[in-house]
Every structure is written in C-alpha cells, then in structure tokens.
Amino acid sequence: MVEKKDKLIIAGREFTSRLMVGTGKYESFKQMVTAIEKSGAEIVTVAVRRVNISDRSKESLLDHIDLQKYTLLPNTAGCYTADDAIRTCRLAREAGLSDFVKLEVLGDDKTLFPNNEELLKAAQTLVREGFTVLPYTSDDPIVCRKLQDIGCAAVMPLGAPIGSGLGIRNPYNIRIILETVTVPVIVDAGVGTASDAAIAMELGCDGVLMNTAIAGAKDPVAMAEAMNMAVRAGRLAYLAGRIPKKLYATASSPLEGVIE
C-alpha cells in the first residue's frame, strides 16, 4: 500500500502523520489530550510564556503531553522582532531540550501576517545556532526560497490569516512554492474545515499545521478526527494522481449495446 511507506521527513527525522496540531484554546487539558490523540498528530506546537506566580495552582502543560509520543514544536508567537524571536527560541530549547522551533515573526496584530525581513534575519541566526527551524511565512515563493537557502528545515506558508478559517486562499502560490523548494512545505494557518486540509494535501504539500480549526470547533475531538482523515485522504489522492479537469463530459459507461 502506497500510504504505509509514505513518511514525512524533517531534518532527518521521520514522521508518519502529516498533520501537526496546536495546543492552544482548548477548554481543558483533558479535551486537548483527547483531541491530539484523535488527530493522530506526532508533532504538537506549544507557546513560550512567563510563568504566573500569582496562580501557583496552574499545572504545567508538559504534565499532559507524553514526550515519548509527541515531538514538541515550540513557537515564537507574539514576537514582532528577530531579537525577541531568537530569545524565545533559546528559552524554548532550554525548557524542552529539543532544537525544533516554529519560527514566527509577526508584522502586526490585526493580520498576524509575517514580517519577512525580521523572519529571515532570525532564521539566519537560529540556523547558525543549530536550531531546526520551521518558519511560518507568507505564501511567497521567493521568501520560501530564501528561507530554504538559509538552511531552514521546512517552509510553512500560510493558507490564510491565522485563525481565520478561510482555507487555502492562493493554491497557485502554494503550487509555485512546491516547485521552488525541495524542503518540506507545510501549510500553516488558515484551515477552517476538513476539506481545506484535504486541498492542501492534494496540492502536494508535505503537511498541514492547525490549531483553531480543531480547538475552536463545536466538538474539537470530532474535528480532530475529521482532520486526521482529511489529511490522509488528501495525501493519498495526491499520490494516486487525480484525473485532468475537462470542460465536457466523458461517459463512464460503454457506448455500445445501449437498448434501442
């Protein structure tokens, strides 16, 4: 079976699942754990934040995530400069003892679009410091190529603004990115429902990363399962090779032997 041997490889590490999920916005740790389980994801994103000493009852997120089973992908969400993103990555490495980072450097808080200038600067330093950098970027093939040239382990173009649920707004750019870079292309942000994830995979993307689409659904656990299936279905359809699109019909049934 074609799907069994089909692995996602990032910086030499092999993953079976092509879906990556976030850990934010869940009602409870219990709901988060069940949703992640159902998603089949092996890579989960986390954020780095100051501890709150006035609320000592707060449990550590890591008490709920089995690190034997999941690879943590700490993000630099909320960083608007290369310097802040670099500091956050260094802290993340210290807290999680892994080199994987989801690098995001934001341009403004309304669109949460990347500031690509600062992103490239941060990526350069982090790659030099030995991080495995997975950058959240605009769906811009040139920026993606620059990120690859710097040494990023993957590129993660947005499908639409973070948390917008608008789906893959520019599939043609994603296709050009796929033809431009050789590192894995992971659509990060914009997915609203299962078909969006399937579309990303049918385009030939190597993976999809999402948080709000699952955590914000009415039933996050059910949506996690839907996304699991959608990513696998989309990938399998991509590998299977779709038929060309045509304007006119082609009959599926034999034209001979029709009763008269």
Place this chain on the structure above:
Amino acid sequence: MKIIFNGEEKSITGMTVFEYLQTLDMDPRPLAIELNREILPKNNYKTTMLREGDQLEVVWFVGGG
C-alpha cells in the same frame, strides 16, 4: 535587595536562583530561565547567586498554535 522577576520588581534577601524558585514554590523542571538576557542553564540554578538589579525571565510552555 531588589531584582526584576518577569518584569516586576521584587525585594529579596541574598540567595541562589534555586532557593528563590523554592520560595515561590516553583518546580524548576519545566522552566527555562534567562538571567540578564542570557540563558541560565538548569545545572547552574543551585550555584548562581542573585545580585542587586538582576533581571530574571522565567518561562514555561503553555498551549499555543
């Protein structure tokens, strides 16, 4: 003496980073610490004395996307 802990000024007596975390009832294991903008490796918590004006950033992982 005074130190800055996560952006807030705190008055403390002389002690190590590890001892300070104990006074806050904080398990050091899931944490990462920056002391004056440099990473403080976990192995150094017990040997690093806090000094007047030190800036500590103490972080951990929370849910995020």
